[in-house]
Amino acid sequence: MSELQELVDGVYRDLKSHIGEGKVADYIPELAKVDPKQFGIAVATLDGSFHIAGDADAPFSIQSISKVFTLTLALGMAGDTLWTRVGREPSGTAFNSIVQLEYEKGRPRNPFINAGAIAVADMILAGHQPREAIGEIVHFVRFVSGDDSIAIDHEVAKSETGTGYRNFALANFMRSFGRLNHPVEHVLGVYFHHCALAMSCRQLARAGLYLAAGGRNPVLDSRVVSRERARRINALMLMCGHYDASGDFAYRVGLPGKSGVGGGILAVAPGKASIAVWSPGLNEYGNSLVGTAALELLAQRTGWSVFGT
Missing domain, CATH: 3.40.710.10 (DD-peptidase/beta-lactamase superfamily)
Structure with a gap:
């Protein structure tokens, strides 16, 4: 087992008792039906490998x-x-x-x-x-x-x-x-x-790889956007990706990220990996409660941050 897989497993294990915390987005009737007791993590690295835990292959509304x-x-x-x-x-x-x-x-x-x-x-x-x-x-x-x-x-x-x-x-x-x-x-x-697109953490992490790899899809070896445009999209994710909790997310996690009220978050560690987490229970700002905690732990334990280790 790789060191990164051990870290992912450790994050899942440490937060397992919190699965189900938060409130699902009940103002959208279909999302109100989602079982809150689910939690998945997927980390896709630039070599195309995956490191997953929990419900990483369960589809959810990425919103x-x-x-x-x-x-x-x-x-x-x-x-x-x-x-x-x-x-x-x-x-x-x-x-x-x-x-x-x-x-x-x-x-x-x-x-x-x-x-x-x-x-x-x-x-x-x-x-x-x-x-x-x-x-x-x-x-x-x-x-x-x-x-x-x-x-x-x-x-x-x-x-x-x-x-x-x-x-x-x-x-x-x-x-x-x-x-x-x-x-x-x-x-x-x-x-x-x-x-209303439905994706799993694994699919979402793979989809975000072009933002981690300077605008290239490293798996397909094809350019999606220019390096400059990828950097700018990442900058917007860091500043605006969590609405009025974006500053707190940057402070706690230190990575570009975009949340959705379906409970998912896509985060980008430039030059390293694309990360997707999902847990339907939301905090008061409409962001995944357990998902945010998972990204904070993962960033701490990997040393991944755009602000330095």
Whole structure:
């Protein structure tokens, strides 16, 4: 057994008694049905090997983690003109807050809050029908993960569409400022569906490898984005990936990361590994309680941090 596998096993063992803590995202009916007593870890290193523990092969709704992939895709389509539509600053408010949009005339603070990701979905829609745009996103995630079995959980997408009143409010508010170019129903159709992608920790860790390897997929030996763009996406994940708890995550873990209310977190150790954790119970900020603790322990024990050992 490798030293890294021993570390992963140790993190799982030390947190096993806490599995089930936190509160599932019950405001999305399908997510409210998820058993909170699950916990998985997967670490994918640049040589393509995996180090896993717990429920690492159980699929879950990645939710806002998908915003990392849609941002990558939109940057490939629009380049840096994307930043005329969306900012690059931490929000300091809840992920679904409408307050800043009022002050900032409908321009979202960053691409990882809901309003920002809705703007990104609007950009991906350019020249496409919603079904085609959703297909582009799924194709990209399958490409970076090397797994054609990854799909959207349509029950989750339906559940979000039926209860996403605040997201409809955000999108309509942005549309009123001329910040969306397509009908709100089309934009949110794309947004709700990409948030409903179902992946396991193993698949998610593999999909994030291009951000750990300077923009290259080291398994497929293919370039996904430039080294500079990978660095910048990582910077945004560090600053904005956990909403108004991003500073605390950077302080405790020291790695770029993106959370989702399905209980998953994708973290990146540049030059070393891509890490995915999942436990459905959330803390007060909407981030996985046990997952965050797992990443903190793993970062401590490996010495992985963008701030030095």
